[in-house]
Amino acid sequence: MSFASARSRDRGFRVLVVVGLILFVVWSAAPILWLIVSSLMQQQALIVQPPDFSLGNFTLENFTEVIVSAAALGRGILNSFIVALFSTAVALVIGAPAAYALARLAVPRANALAFLVLATQMLPGIAIAIPLFLVISRLGLIDNVLALGLVYLSFNLPIVIWILRGFFLAIPEGIEKAAAVDGAGVVGTFLHIVLPISIPPLGAAAVFAFVEAWNEFFFALILTRQDAQTVPLVIAQFAGQYQTLFGQMMAAAAISIAPVIALAIIFRNQIVRGFADGMMKG
Amino acid sequence: MSSTSFERRRRRAGLLFVAPAAIVLLAILAYPIVESFILSTQSVRLVAGGVTKEWNSFANYIRLAGDETFRRAVVNTMIFSFGEVALVVSIGLAVALLLNHPLGRWGFFRIMLVVPWAIAPVANAVLWKWILNSNYGILNGLLKSLGLIEYYQVWLARPWSAFGFLLLIDVWKSVPFIALLLLAGLQRVPQSLYKAAYMDGAGRWQAFRHVTLPTMRSALAIAVVLQTIWSLRVFEIIFVLTRGGPADATVLMNFLAYRVTFNFLDIGYGAAIANIIFALTFLLAITYVWLMQPRKRRISS
Numbered sequence: 050m051s052f053a054s055a056r057s058r059d060r061g062f063r064v065l066v067v068v069g070l071i072l073f074v075v076w077s078a079a080p081i082l083w084l085i086v087s088s089l090m091q092q093q094a095l096i097v098q099p100p101d102f103s104l105g106n107f108t109l110e111n112f113t114e115v116i117v118s119a120a121a122l123g124r125g126i127l128n129s130f131i132v133a134l135f136s137t138a139v140a141l142v143i144g145a146p147a148a149y150a151l152a153r154l155a156v157p158r159a160n161a162l163a164f165l166v167l168a169t170q171m172l173p174g175i176a177i178a179i180p181l182f183l184v185i186s187r188l189g190l191i192d193n194v195l196a197l198g199l200v201y202l203s204f205n206l207p208i209v210i211w212i213l214r215g216f217f218l219a220i221p222e223g224i225e226k227a228a229a230v231d232g233a234g235v236v237g238t239f240l241h242i243v244l245p246i247s248i249p250p251l252g253a254a255a256v257f258a259f260v261e262a263w264n265e266f267f268f269a270l271i272l273t274r275q276d277a278q279t280v281p282l283v284i285a286q287f288a289g290q291y292q293t294l295f296g297q298m299m300a301a302a303a304i305s306i307a308p309v310i311a312l313a314i315i316f317r318n319q320i321v322r323g324f325a326d327g328m329m330k331g
Numbered sequence: 332m333s334s335t336s337f338e339r340r341r342r343r344a345g346l347l348f349v350a351p352a353a354i355v356l357l358a359i360l361a362y363p364i365v366e367s368f369i370l371s372t373q374s375v376r377l378v379a380g381g382v383t384k385e386w387n388s389f390a391n392y393i394r395l396a397g398d399e400t401f402r403r404a405v406v407n408t409m410i411f412s413f414g415e416v417a418l419v420v421s422i423g424l425a426v427a428l429l430l431n432h433p434l435g436r437w438g439f440f441r442i443m444l445v446v447p448w449a450i451a452p453v454a455n456a457v458l459w460k461w462i463l464n465s466n467y468g469i470l471n472g473l474l475k476s477l478g479l480i481e482y483y484q485v486w487l488a489r490p491w492s493a494f495g496f497l498l499l500i501d502v503w504k505s506v507p508f509i510a511l512l513l514l515a516g517l518q519r520v521p522q523s524l525y526k527a528a529y530m531d532g533a534g535r536w537q538a539f540r541h542v543t544l545p546t547m548r549s550a551l552a553i554a555v556v557l558q559t560i561w562s563l564r565v566f567e568i569i570f571v572l573t574r575g576g577p578a579d580a581t582v583l584m585n586f587l588a589y590r591v592t593f594n595f596l597d598i599g600y601g602a603a604i605a606n607i608i609f610a611l612t613f614l615l616a617i618t619y620v621w622l623m624q625p626r627k628r629r630i631s632s
Contacts, residue, residue, distance in 0.1 A: 147352035154345030177363035313449035
């Protein structure tokens with residue numbers, strides 16, 4: 050095979066890759082772009098065919114309308130923040146020591162326990178939803194933000210433990226031995242030596258847990274009625290009630306996803322490394 | 332004897348460290364799993380603010396066997412899961428290969444990957460409800476102006492069309508994560524293997540076929556199992572877009588369990604359906620754990 054033909058074949062392959070990448074961007078971005086564009090357009094401009102994209106039809110009205118008229122959205126966002134922050138923070142506080150113990154502290158059957166923890170993350174919600182619903186209603190805690198937060202804690206704990214355990218396993222043992230020689234106890238070593246070098250994976254775990262809790266719908270549907278409704282529930286109701294006000298519906302959706310999209314973009318590299326790796330390492 | 336006391340101290344601390352997490356997981360997950368199994372063997376009635384339960388042997392499970400709707404849901408779930416796994420893993424692999432190519436390393440592409448991942452399933456469903464709207468939706472407008480359809484279609488009114496769109500929407504949402512997973516796998520394929528293959532005169536396709544695919548085998552298997560597990564949980568898009576209709580064409584097992592329990596209040600029967608899903612997931616989870624073990628350990632065991 051001549052050098053020239055190999056080069057032209059190479060160029061052909063590069064063209065193929067570029068076309069593929071363009072297709073990938075269109076496929077990923079088109080629906081999101083349409084969400085943003087239609088949230089910024091006036092209703093009359095949206096319901097003519099084809100939509101009238103002239104500059105004068107773009108407005109922030111949908112956003113102001115939806116914020117002013119829908120108290121539920123504000124409450125939903127507040128509830129989502131409370132539930133997501135609570136379940137993430139507590140998951141980190143009790144998950145980090147557990148992950149450390151499973152990775153380093155000679156807990157009997159640590160590997161089996163770690164896999165059991167991972168398996169709980171795969172549990173289909175419906176398998177525990179019915180008894181949880183019965184217990185929580187008996188306790189009078191339906192529509193209670195903290196009850197929902199506790200349920201989310203049980204999903205976030207496995208995520209946190211699994212991501213952090215992978216990281217702790219990779220810490221060189223010498224660090225802990227040296228600390229022990231210097232007279233540091235296990236707790237002291239963990240708090241003053243291990244945790245400070247674990248900020249990046251802690252961040253990745255936190256982002257993951259927060260996004261999961263923020264987006265969760267099924268348990269919010271079953272365990273809340275009104276006061277404790279989180280943002281996904283509010284959005285689903287909007288789609289039922291305001292279903293002809295397309296611009297406002299999209300504005301509400303855009304507001305609801307903005308915080309997690311921002312987190313995902315800021316922490317994209319940690320997400321890529323922390324989680325994708327964690328799902329494949331034993 | 333300082334080393335033994337060192338070990339002993341570490342073991343004691345270990346149990347202390349694990350305890351809070353273990354208690355939370357046992358209370359919120361383990362108890363409901365057991366209770367869910369018990370409920371499935373009972374006939375449960377809601378009466379004036381309370382619940383009465385009565386052992387009815389395995390009547391709920393026996394009822395499943397003759398239930399036409401359940402059979403429909405099982406078939407739907409099988410088609411949905413199979414279609415979703417095939418599409419998500421092949422598109423995910425294509426995306427991972429693209430992003431692993433030197434031209435695909437631009438940070439912007441990673442943003443395009445994490446954004447659909449982070450979007451709430453509900454927001455995704457609501458967005459597609461608008462895209463698919465029969466009077467004003469952009470899909471009808473687009474297809475008509477391209478001359479592909481003559482009249483505006485009510486996409487969610489016909490069984491196969493509704494089913495197909497639910498599948499497409501969920502595939503769109505699921506591809507990024509699997510692509511990330513496979514990308515991590517690709518980056519672990521040793522470059523020396525490619526060099527050796529090219530030196531032996533292998534072409535691109537041969538290198539893919541004989542180097543990439545074999546080393547990616549366990550990553551691909553993990554992707555298949557995980558995506559199967561996740562496909563059994565699909566809920567939001569059905570809830571927002573079709574509620575199982577038209578004519579139960581989009582009722583998957585998970586949605587059926589929800590509907591039977593929380594709409595029809597047939598709690599024992601709902602628990603039986605939920606337990607079938609649990610059993611399926613459990614088997615898949617075991618497969619996943621087995622796949623994650625390093626190859627050597629797997630062969631010796």
